[in-house]
Structure formats: C-alpha cells, structure tokens
Amino acid sequence: MISIEVDGRKIEAEEGSMIIEVADANGITIPRFCYHKKLSIAANCRMCLVEVDGVRKPLPACATPISDGMVVKTGSNMAQDGQKSVMEFLLINHPLDCPICDQGGECELQDLAMGYGRDVSRFCEGKRAVVDKNIGPLIETDMTRCIHCTRCVRFGREIAGIREMGATGRGEHMEITTFIEKSVDSEVSGNIIDLCPVGALTAKPSRYRARAWEMTQYDSVSPHDCIGANLHVHTHRNQVIRVVPKDNEAVNEVWLSDRDRYSYEAVTMPDNDNRRLLEPMMRVNGEWQTADWETALEKVASKLNMIVQTDGAEHIGAISSASATTEEMYLLQKLIRGLGSNNVDHRIRISDYSMQGNESLFPELSIELSELEALDACLLVGSDLRKDQPLAALRVRKATRHGQIATINARKIYNNFNVLHEIEATPDDWLQQVAGVAKYLLDQAMAAEGVSADSLGYEGLDELLKDSKVEQAHINIAKMLTKAEKKGVVLGLGALEFNHSAALRMLCRAIAGLSGATFGIMTHGGNSAGAYLAGAIPHRGPGGADVEEGGQTAQQMLNDGKKAFILLKTEIGKEAVHAEQAKSSLKASEFVVALSSYNDDEAFEYADIILPIASFLETPGSYVNVNGHWQDFNACVSAPGQVKPAWKVLRVMGNLLDLKNFDYVSAQDVMQEVKGRMGAVGDRIKARWQCPESLPTEGHCPEPLNIYQVDCWTRRSKALQKTALAKGEEDLKRPKLSPFHNILGGV
Amino acid sequence: MSANDLKTMLSPEAIKKIDLWIGKYPTERKRSAIIPVLTIVQDELGHLSREAMDASADYLEIPRIAAYEVATFYSMFRLEPGGKHVVSLCTNVSCMMAGSEALKKWFKDELGIEPGQTSEDGRISLKEVECMAACGGAPMLEVDKQYHENLTVEKMADLIRDLN
Numbered sequence: 001m002i003s004i005e006v007d008g009r010k011i012e013a014e015e016g017s018m019i020i021e022v023a024d025a026n027g028i029t030i031p032r033f034c035y036h037k038k039l040s041i042a043a044n045c046r047m048c049l050v051e052v053d054g055v056r057k058p059l060p061a062c063a064t065p066i067s068d069g070m071v072v073k074t075g076s077n078m079a080q081d082g083q084k085s086v087m088e089f090l091l092i093n094h095p096l097d098c099p100i101c102d103q104g105g106e107c108e109l110q111d112l113a114m115g116y117g118r119d120v121s122r123f124c125e126g127k128r129a130v131v132d133k134n135i136g137p138l139i140e141t142d143m144t145r146c147i148h149c150t151r152c153v154r155f156g157r158e159i160a161g162i163r164e165m166g167a168t169g170r171g172e173h174m175e176i177t178t179f180i181e182k183s184v185d186s187e188v189s190g191n192i193i194d195l196c197p198v199g200a201l202t203a204k205p206s207r208y209r210a211r212a213w214e215m216t217q218y219d220s221v222s223p224h225d226c227i228g229a230n231l232h233v234h235t236h237r238n239q240v241i242r243v244v245p246k247d248n249e250a251v252n253e254v255w256l257s258d259r260d261r262y263s264y265e266a267v268t269m270p271d272n273d274n275r276r277l278l279e280p281m282m283r284v285n286g287e288w289q290t291a292d293w294e295t296a297l298e299k300v301a302s303k304l305n306m307i308v309q310t311d312g313a314e315h316i317g318a319i320s321s322a323s324a325t326t327e328e329m330y331l332l333q334k335l336i337r338g339l340g341s342n343n344v345d346h347r348i349r350i351s352d353y354s355m356q357g358n359e360s361l362f363p364e365l366s367i368e369l370s371e372l373e374a375l376d377a378c379l380l381v382g383s384d385l386r387k388d389q390p391l392a393a394l395r396v397r398k399a400t401r402h403g404q405i406a407t408i409n410a411r412k413i414y415n416n417f418n419v420l421h422e423i424e425a426t427p428d429d430w431l432q433q434v435a436g437v438a439k440y441l442l443d444q445a446m447a448a449e450g451v452s453a454d455s456l457g458y459e460g461l462d463e464l465l466k467d468s469k470v471e472q473a474h475i476n477i478a479k480m481l482t483k484a485e486k487k488g489v490v491l492g493l494g495a496l497e498f499n500h501s502a503a504l505r506m507l508c509r510a511i512a513g514l515s516g517a518t519f520g521i522m523t524h525g526g527n528s529a530g531a532y533l534a535g536a537i538p539h540r541g542p543g544g545a546d547v548e549e550g551g552q553t554a555q556q557m558l559n560d561g562k563k564a565f566i567l568l569k570t571e572i573g574k575e576a577v578h579a580e581q582a583k584s585s586l587k588a589s590e591f592v593v594a595l596s597s598y599n600d601d602e603a604f605e606y607a608d609i610i611l612p613i614a615s616f617l618e619t620p621g622s623y624v625n626v627n628g629h630w631q632d633f634n635a636c637v638s639a640p641g642q643v644k645p646a647w648k649v650l651r652v653m654g655n656l657l658d659l660k661n662f663d664y665v666s667a668q669d670v671m672q673e674v675k676g677r678m679g680a681v682g683d684r685i686k687a688r689w690q691c692p693e694s695l696p697t698e699g700h701c702p703e704p705l706n707i708y709q710v711d712c713w714t715r716r717s718k719a720l721q722k723t724a725l726a727k728g729e730e731d732l733k734r735p736k737l738s739p740f741h742n743i744l745g746g747v
Numbered sequence: 748m749s750a751n752d753l754k755t756m757l758s759p760e761a762i763k764k765i766d767l768w769i770g771k772y773p774t775e776r777k778r779s780a781i782i783p784v785l786t787i788v789q790d791e792l793g794h795l796s797r798e799a800m801d802a803s804a805d806y807l808e809i810p811r812i813a814a815y816e817v818a819t820f821y822s823m824f825r826l827e828p829g830g831k832h833v834v835s836l837c838t839n840v841s842c843m844m845a846g847s848e849a850l851k852k853w854f855k856d857e858l859g860i861e862p863g864q865t866s867e868d869g870r871i872s873l874k875e876v877e878c879m880a881a882c883g884g885a886p887m888l889e890v891d892k893q894y895h896e897n898l899t900v901e902k903m904a905d906l907i908r909d910l911n
Contacts, residue, residue: 157810166812168819171877179815180797 002068007075019061019072020048030074031083031112033090033197034149035062038254040158045090045149047112049082050074058082080116087116090147093128094198101145103199105212109147130175135165136183137722138190138258140207146176146200152192159255160186161397161416176200185724185731186416187390187707190261194244194254205265205719206242210234215241218636221623222260223323223526223616224710225389227251227369228625229260233617233636240264240617240637250370251625257390258723259707259714266716267615267637275716277599277612278641288604293642296609297649301656303591303608304339307563313340314550317557320346320536321570322525323711324646325621326630327670329527330534330542331650331662332568338659342538342551343562346531348576349493349524351702353553355502360687361544362532365520365626367488373398377484379477379517380407381434381508383492386416387707387725389522389626393417403484406477408433409494410701421476427699431500434507435695436474439465441482441514458510460691468695478515487517493524497577499700503692510689519687523626525711530624534674543677544685558582564591568646569613571602571712577702595646598712612643616713619645620667632671753788753802761791769807777807781817785824794825822876829872830865832910835889838875841882846899850886851875853900858907870910 001012006019006028013022018041023030034045043063050061053071058078073079091113098104130143150167153176157163164184167174178184184192193201215234220243222229229252232244243264245256252260266275280296281288291299307315318336320329324346333344347353365372372378372395385393396405397417406421407413410430425433442465445456453462481487489512495504505521512519523529535542538551552560558572558581565586573583586592586606594603597615604610613619618639622632639645647667654662664670708714708726715721724730754762768783784803789795795818804814818824822835836854838847851862854873858866862875881887884896888903895906 163810163812166810166816168816170820179812179819 002066004066004068004070004072006072013066015068016065019050019052019059019064019066019070022066023061023072023074028074030061031116032062033108033112033147034151036151036154036195038159039151039154039195042150042154045147046086047083047090049079049086051076051078084116084118087113088118088122091117091121092123092125093144094147095127095129095144097145101142101199102140102202102207103145103196103212107199108197128172133177134181134183135178136185136189136724137719138204138262139184139193140202140204142200142202143175143177144200145198147198148174148176149197150176151195151197152176152201155192155195156184156186159191159394159397160188161393162186164189165192183724187259187386187725188255188257188394190258191245191255203242203261205262210236210241218634219246220617220633220636221526221631222256222263223623224259224263224714225257225391225526226523226528226626227389227391228526228623228629228631229256229391230631231256231260233264235637238637240268250368250627251629251631252391253394255391255394258720258725259390259710262719263713263717264617265718265720266713267617273718275598275600276615276640276643277597277601277610278643280612280642281604281610283608291609293611293644296611297652297656300593300609300611300653303593304564304657307591308339311563314343314552315563316341316566317343317552317562317564318345318566318568319348319554319557319570319572320344320531320568321575321711322346322348322523322528322531323616324527324531324536324569325619325667326527326530326534326624326674327621327667328568328646328650329531329536330670330674331647331654332566333535333542334662335650335654335657335659336566337535337541337547338654338662339657342547343557344536344551345538345554345557346525346528346536348554348570348572348582349497349702349705350501350553351497351499351555351577351700352501352503353555355506355690355692356537356539356553358688358690361685362529362624362628363521363523363626364529364628365490365522367518367520368627369395369625371486372396372488374403375399375484375486375488376403377480377487377517378403378405379437379481379487379489379508379511380405380409381489381491381504382409382430382495382498383407383490383522384409384413384494384704385492385522386414387704388493390707392522403486404480406480408437408477410498410699411494421473421480423473423477427498427701428697430498430699430701431503431507431695432468432697433474434504434511435465435468436470437478438507438510438514439468440470440475440478441511443470444478444482445514457513458689458691461510464691464695478511481511481515481517487515488512489515489517489519491519491521493522494701494704496521496524497702497704499702500692500696503695506690506692507695509687513689520626526625527623529626529628530622533624533678535677540685541677542674543679545677558585561585561588563589565589565593567592567594567596567603567607569595569597569712571596571715573602573605574709574715575705575711595649596712597643598716601712611649612641613646613649614639614643618643619647621647622671630675632668752798753806756799756802757788757791761787765806778809778813781807781809781814782821785814785818789824794828796826822874825872830869832870832891833872833874834907835874835876835879836862837877837879837881837885837887837889839878839882841878842886845885847886849900850888850898850903853904857904871907 032048034042043060048061049058051073133141153165215236218233220231230246230248232246279290282291336344400417404420408423410427541547573579576582592607593609594607595613617636620634708720768780772779800814804811865872887896
C-alpha cells in the first residue's frame with residue numbers, strides 16, 4: 001500500500017493501480033469514455049486527463065499508475081482545460097441528434113458534455129457521416145455517433161472471446177465495424193450496448209420505445225440458466241421495454257447473456273404477436289372453449305379427486321419446468337403429495353436417475369461462480385458452457401489467463417477459451433475415457449498411500465476400473481489436476497443428459513476427490529437447485545425430507561403413462577430428452593392440465609384444461625442458483641387479461657382439493673415456509689460415493705437443446721429467434737485467440 | 748474456409764516466404780507476421796481481395812477482422828484491383844508547401860484522374876498518401892515501390908508518361 005493525494009485527500013492504495021481506479025474507489029469523479037473496469041486499458045479517448053504535480057503535461061488517469069506521494073488534481077485548470085479540449089474534439093464529428101437518439105438521457109457523452117462542452121462549437125466544417133451497419137437482429141447501429149472508444153472491440157477480444165468488431169481505416173476514415181456485412185453472433189453480444197458510451201450501439205427490439213427517464217426500474221432474476229443473472233427490468237406503462245444487467249460481482253459481474261437480455265420479448269404483448277393466453281381454456285367434446293377460472297379450477301379439482309378415488313393418487317403425475325420459481329414448485333409438490341403421491345419431478349432432460357439417493361441436497365457448483373476464474377486447473381466434462389451457461393464461460397475464459405482447462409466431451413464443442421487437453425470421445429467410449437483419468441489417479445493414490453481403493457473412500461473403484469486403459473491423454477489431464485493448486489471438476493448439461501450419467505457423475509466425483517479438486521454440476525434451467533430444495537423431485541421432500549419410496553421420476557411417469565398429468569410451465573415435447581415418447585404418453589393420458597402463458601402452447605395438442613399463468617417478470621418468487629444463492633424478486637409488470645400467477649393458481653387448487661395448510665396470502669409466505677423446512681437438513685444429506693455396477697460400452701447422448709430453445713420464453717423471443725445462433729448458422733470455427741488477447745491490464 | 752485456401756491462391760514460393768516470416772515470431776504470436784503476409788499476398792495477387800484477406804487471417808489463425816484492420820490502415824495495401832502502376836502522391840504538409848497540389852492537378856488535367864481513381868487505359872492508379880518520410884526531397888511520390896523526389900510538374904510528367 002502506498003499513499004497518494006487526490007484533490008487534497010490522502011488515500012492509501014495498492015501499488016500498481018491506476019489513478020482512475022483509486023479515484024473510482026474513493027468516490028472522486030474523473031470523466032472517461034474508453035476506460036471500463038472490466039476491459040483492458042486503451043487510453044485512446046483522453047477524456048480522463050488530470051494534473052499530476054511535477055509533470056508539465058496533463059496525464060490520462062486511466063493509464064497512469066500511482067506512485068508513492070503522488071499529488072493528483074482532477075479539477076485544476078490544467079486538468080479541466082485538457083478535458084474540455086478533448087470534449088471539443090469529440091464533439092466535432094458527433095451529430096447533434098440527441099432528441100432522436102435512444103441513448104439520450106443516459107448517454108455518457110451527453111452527460112459529460114453538460115460539464116465539459118462549450119455552448120457553441122467553433123467548428124463550421126461539415127461533420128463526417130458513417131454508413132450504419134447491419135450487425136444482426138439484436139443490436140442497432142448508428143455509427144456516425146461513434147466516438148471510437150473501442151470498448152465494443154475490446155469486449156469481443158477480451159471478454160466474449162470472439163473478435164467480430166474492429167477498427168478499420170485510420171484517422172478521419174476510421175470506423176468501428178465488422179467490415180464485411182456480417183451479424184455479430186456472440187451469445188453475449190448485447191453487452192456492447194451497455195458498454196457503448198454513446199448511442200452508436202443500442203438495443204434493436206426496444207428502439208424508439210421509450211425514453212430513459214420515462215421508464216421505471218425493477219430488479220429481477222433471469223430464469224434461463226443456473227447462474228441466476230441479476231436483471232434491471234425497465235418498464236413503461238406496464239410494459240417491459242428492455243432488460244439490462246444489475247451489477248452483482250458474485251453472480252453475473254456486469255454482464256448478461258443475450259438470452260437474459262432479450263427473452264422479455266416473450267412477455268410483452270405487442271412483441272410476441274399476441275401469443276399470450278389470456279383466459280382459461282377447456283376442451284369440451286374435442287373443441288377448445290374459453291372458460292372462467294371458477295369453472296376451470298373446479299373441473300380440475302373434481303377430475304383429480306375422481307382419479308384419486310377410483311384409481312389412486314399414484315395415477316397422477318406432476319411435471320414442472322426447471323425454470324419455475326421455488327414457490328411454484330413447492331406448491332406443486334405439496335399438492336401432489338397432499339393427494340397422496342410422490343410423482344413430482346422437474347428433471348425432464350435427464351435420462352439416468354440411478355443413484356439419485358446419493359446426490360447432495362441439491363446439485364451445486366460447490367465453489368462460488370467468482371472462484372471459477374481463479375482456478376488453476378479445470379476439467380469440464382460434457383459441458384458446453386458457452387451455450388449452456390454463457391456467463392460461466394466468461395469466468396472460465398478468465399481462468400485461462402493463468403490456469404489450464406481440459407475437456408472430455410462426447411461431441412465437438414467450440415469454446416470461447418483455449419483448451420489445453422481436449423478428449424473428444426464418442427458416446428460409446430465416453431465412460432472409458434473418463435475412467436482412464438480416474439484409474440491413473442487411483443493407481444497413483446493407492447501407490448502413494450500404500451492402501452486400497454476401499455480405504456481411500458472409493459469402495460469397489462479398483463475392481464470397476466481394472467479393465468480400463470490409461471492413455472497419455474488421460475495422464476495429461478490427471479497431472480494437470482494434481483499439479484495445480486486451485487482445481488475443479490465441472491459436469492455440464494451434456495453429462496447430465498447422457499444415458500449413463502450416474503456412472504459418469506460418480507467417476508468424475510472420484511477424479512475430483514482423488515486429485516483434491518472441487519466437484520461441481522452445472523444444471524438445467526434457472527432453478528434446478530430450487531426444485532431440489534422445494535421437493536420437486538420424487539425421492540425427497542422439501543429440504544431433503546424423507547418420503548415414502550415409490551415416487552416416480554419424470555421419465556417413469558411418461559414411460560408408464562398416467563391417468564392425469566399436471567404440467568407447470570413446460571412444453572414436454574420440446575424440452576424432454578425423449579420428447580416424442582413423452583408427447584404420445586401425454587396424448588394417451590385421460591386428463592392433462594397445463595399451466596401455461598401461451599395460446600400456442602404445445603399443450604393444446606394433448607391437454608384438457610389450460611390455465612393462463614403469469615410469465616416470468618410478472619410473478620413474485622425466487623430462484624436458487626447453482627451456488628445455492630437464494631434470489632427473490634417481485635413482479636415487474638402485472639399480468640394481462642385474466643392471467644394469474646402460478647403460485648396463486650396452485651394455492652386455489654389446493655383449497656379446492658381440500659388439502660391442509662394451503663392458505664397463503666403472498667408468495668413470500670410460501671417462501672418463508674420453504675425456508676423453514678431447510679433448518680432440519682443438517683448433514684444428513686450428503687453426496688456419497690457409490691460404485692457404479694459396470695461401465696457400459698454403449699452410450700447415447702440426446703441432442704442438446706438449442707441455446708434459444710431452452711424454455712417457453714426463449715422459444716418465443718422474436719429477436720433471439722432471428723439470430724444465427726437460433727438458426728444454427730453461426731460460424732463455429734473460432735480463430736484461436738493468442739495469449740496476447742487474454743492479457744488485461746488493470747483488472 | 749480453411750488455412751489451405753492461401754496455399755491454393757499463391758505460388759509455393761510465396762507460401763515459403765510467408766512461412767519464413769511466420770517462423771520469425773513465437774508460435775502463439777503468429778499474428779505479428781500479418782504485415783509481411785499481406786504484402787506478399789498483394790505482390791502475388793495484385794490487390795487484397797476479401798478472400799485473400801480471409802485466407803491470410805485463417806493461415807495465421809487470427810480473427811479475420813484483424814486482417815481487415817491492418818489492410819485498411821496502411822495505405823500500401825490495395826483492396827481494389829488497380830492500374831498497372833500505383834502512384835502514391837504525398838500531400839502532407841512539406842510536400843504541399845513544395846507544390847504537391849500542382850502535381851495532383853496535372854493528373855486531373857492530363858489523365859483525368861483524381862486520387863482513388865485509375866486512368867482509362869488501366870495504366871495508372873493514383874493514391875493520395877500521408878507523409879512517407881521523404882520531406883527532404885519534397886514534393887515526392889512513389890511509383891509502385893520506387894520513391895521519386897524533388898519533383899517538378901515537368902519531371903513528373905516525363906516519369907509518368909514513360910511508365911508502361
């Protein structure tokens with residue numbers, strides 16, 4: 001720590017930090033355009049000029065490291081002259097179109113021009129104009145407004161890991177562009193809108209919808225992946241206009257994936273072609289008719305009651321989306337268990353449920369998301385992070401600055417970070433490839449300790465692996481893990497969907513345990529953790545409570561067929577791993593009630609009653625992310641028509657079925673009750689080692705869901721559906737980014 | 748597109764030269780060879796087409812936009828097919844004060860071309876460039892890769908007329 005003086009204030013700061021960082025940390029404002037705390041230092045806008053005692057010229061605060069005893073003046077005549085002159089230059093070519101600019105009112109250039117700009121320009125020459133580019137359905141460009149800060153260029157190079165934008169030409173002819181007519185295809189491209197300090201890059205879907213000062217800001221949480229990105233939702237006249245990130249270093253830093261940012265289009269009425277379902281629908285003599293809530297719900301209750309009495313409660317099954325709120329899932333399981341059955345599940349993208357009793361309380365990453373970027377070695381198994389959890393991929397990419405990544409996948413995966421050791425297995429030999437790493441580690445550990453696998457805590461593992469072959473590629477990965485200090489093994493969606501995922505999970509758990517690495521799982525949907533905690537699984541109740549055996553998993557229910565199904569926010573035929581089979585099972589079922597927000601829901605093919613429920617952003621609730629962080633939120637807009645939040649619908653269903661303790665006044669009441677059930681957990685439920693019986697040499701990997709088809713909302717976002725990613729047209733070949741591209745100064 | 752495309756576009760000698768340049772830099776910093784690579788490609792093909800830039804970028808395993816940036820930044824790279832000879836006329840301060848405007852006017856009057864244009868017979872392309880570090884001999888211009896300094900309109904007219 002050294003001490004410097006800024007504007008007369010003595011400040012202790014870390015040696016090597018830049019003046020602007022010290023000022024920011026201490027609430028001293030220095031104007032800037034090109035500097036951003038998450039990006040490398042470019043020092044090309046010169047707006048942050050300050051005076052430093054003993055230096056005869058003003059210095060850029062973003063690129064001047066502090067030294068002991070330095071005296072900085074941010075508002076002296078010299079500093080202000082410098083800042084004003086820079087502003088004058090920036091404004092020479094910047095158009096005066098603030099009244100029609102979407103950035104107006106929240107524009108960094110506009111704000112700073114208030115403080116540093118002249119009232120009248122001294123330049124009477126013509127301004128330069130730049131042709132606008134079409135860079136895809138998500139981002140609108142107005143390149144005449146660009147001030148060449150290069151934040152968007154650096155974002156692609158350093159954060160997203162795909163360089164699509166660049167600065168071509170020079171001097172007066174410099175332009176920020178993709179150069180060729182090309183869409184920006186990164187899955188996190190929308191962040192350049194937030195980074196752009198002017199109105200050159202703005203959000204296309206919300207263009208001209210509302211001015212910054214007319215909108216109201218609400219907090220919410222993204223439901224699309226297990227990161228649980230924090231959102232600021234901007235609304236105007238009860239319409240969601242746009243979604244921007246809410247800073248949270250522990251979760252999403254300052255970023256959002258495009259999925260988090262644009263999925264709101266599925267909620268707002270004009271944007272989704274009026275696809276919202278506004279009234280309860282009943283199938284009467286094969287025809288769909290509208291109904292009022294009372295009729296619809298009474299019909300549901302009487303039908304369910306009838307099935308319980310004539311066939312038994314075990315003939316009813318409930319399946320929830322993994323992105324429903326914790327409260328909704330809790331009420332769903334309470335309802336089904338109240339009727340006397342444990343047939344409730346959310347794991348529609350899992351095909352192997354064996355050894356589920358040995359899982360931890362909920363599938364978790366076991367290290368904080370922020371620790372991902374500090375890993376020295378990370379083994380990813382069956383994980384396409386860039387598509388499945390885009391923001392986690394950005395963290396892992398940061399880890400590659402100092403650490404090493406290895407992957408063992410059953411298909412080719414194109415990452416946005418460099419992978420040191422890559423094993424591309426086939427579904428058939430995937431287990432054997434993972435077993436090779438496990439075997440090497442086990443042999444090493446047994447030799448080092450002179451003990452058996454049993455006493456290492458992996459009973460039967462040596463027997464299981466006795467025929468496995470250890471190849472050089474396996475040794476490389478094993479050594480990478482053992483040599484590193486901070487290390488982790490992370491299982492992704494591909495591993496969970498694999499038809500021998502339990503064996504794969506156990507092997508990876510052994511690899512982690514034997515190499516001293518942490519073991520984590522990246523799960524489906526936005527609330528898998530919440531589903532486990534709320535008890536939306538057949539083998540455990542809320543908070544991991546014991547339940548009677550015999551509850552059926554989603555797959556068993558759909559295989560065996562049920563008399564009645566309750567579906568919550570899910571379109572099984574589009575989401576389940578065995579979609580076709582699932583759909584025919586639902587069609588064969590006697591009674592299906594679906595809780596859905598859309599009038600084009602797949603349930604119209606097989607349901608008997610469809611109840612219109614509030615979409616995300618319209619309902620209060622909570623999601624639990626992959627770290628177990630419980631994030632609750634309120635509704636940002638009210639639901640249209642007769643639409644009701646799903647928790648209320650389930651509550652009333654509970655009342656009509658005469659179930660006990662279904663008298664909640666608010667979603668918070670439900671949350672309190674779920675949280676109350678957590679206290680009793682203790683250490684009773686822990687992940688335990690169980691040796692897989694065998695390592696099959698045939699395997700099957702279901703086709704992964706498209707990044708923009710994961711839930712009912714992304715599927716209906718018009719802008720997302722127009723992207724190259726949604727159409728499967730993205731340019732997969734990613735140029736290797738040299739280590740140079742990973743170097744970030746100042747962060 | 749693959750790295751092999753450059754090999755099909757260029758002669759084996761040119762590829763050899765390119766590999767020589769790439770070899771001068773650490774393997775993970777192949778990017779550093781972009782200027783010599785583009786220069787060799789242009790020498791061989793006459794100008795840098797989109798395809799040529801893409802192939803060069805792929806050959807170096809760098810983002811294509813990185814090749815576009817370099818190719819558009821330097822005035823010695825040509826993105827469009829030009830005349831047989833490229834005349835780069837400096838109009839920066841020293842040359843301007845020593846009479847480069849008159850030289851520019853000659854091109855307009857005699858050949859009917861302005862900077863950025865090619866003469867009708869396809870013989871001469873004129874480019875207006877910034878300082879080429881020959882202010883001592885201002886006004887100056889460059890024909891292909893040869894500097895010509897201390898010019899007058901007459902001297903230059905002879906020079907240009909003799910190009911074929």
